Amino acid sequence: MRLFPRALSASVAGWRQSFPLHGHNVARWFPGHMAKGLKKMKSSLKLVDCIIEVHDCRIPLSGRNPLFQETLGVRPHLLVLNKMDLADLTEQQKIIQHLEGEGLKNTIFTNCVKDENIKQIIPKITEIVGSSYRYHRAENVEYCIMVIGIPNVGKSSLINSLRRQHLKIGKAARVGGEPGITRAVTSRIQVSERPLMFLLDTPGVLAPRIGSVETGLKLALCGTVLDHLVGEETMADYLLYTLNQHQMFKYVQHYGLHDASDDIEFVLKSIAVRLGKTQKVKVLTGTGDVNVVQPNYSAAARDFLRTFRSGLLGPVMLDRDILQGCLSANMDL
């Protein structure tokens, strides 16, 4: 375990009110090679009528790449907040208001696994493109749309879902559970007959610098960066902190714990024992080597994260802190 001492003990006065963010080097979590992808997207831009930016619905207000706006912002824009099945959307209206305040007027919430709200996308694009100047493409009857977003938010899944809905055919873009499945800006993929519409899939591009450690941890929980770069146990601790803060206690029943706890070492140990994830470790004693059975904390952390990401611990809104921030700001007015 490489956790900070404060994270190991449950707060006496209830759940931890903050997560120890010091000592994390967020820059190391995010690969620096992504500028290349952005450059390629920019060079394809002249073919494009509109941009669909896909983002994770669990972090609707944080973690988007600001370079998208700077580099690709010359085209009309639709924000698709995907994985709505995993998000707590109790405050959906407030999310929409917040995004509108940032100039994002067109937002659709989707679930690409169950094809929810996918049918809204093509009419919306037709409307957006129809009401904007199409540059030198005015005579062209085809629509060409670029799909962008940070890694693992469901860009390829969206393309496949659109094809299922409008062309009644399946996969064209590779989908994967880990970030970085799409490697290059692909050739055009048809998604609709009337209007004739093509999509360009692009590799996930993270911002070169992440604003805060907490944003980095949220992005990591959503699977946009490889887990081992952040450390599975640190992420599991941030997950536990979040679940307790949000009073989401399904993990107690799921792992057969007696009670909720803020102590990640205790929780991971209980998970490891319950799942039989233990490992033999050699310990050198005064009388020689002894084999000791220890909980496999990493395996337990991986299971905890996987269970959360599959939605079994309940829908979550990781940007609740930002939403509450805007509520108090509005109340101050």
Ligand SMILES: Nc1nc2c(ncn2[C@@H]2O[C@H](COP(=O)(O)OP(=O)(O)OP(=O)(O)O)[C@@H](O)[C@H]2O)c(=O)[nH]1
């Ligand atoms: N629960 C849920 N999972 C989804 C949804 N959309 C996509 N996924 C899953 O999210 C993972 C990533 O999906 P992809 O379509 O490969 O994401 P991507 O943005 O193209 O990924 P990169 O190629 O890494 O940039 C896969 O395991 C998908 O099955 C959704 O709406 N709900």
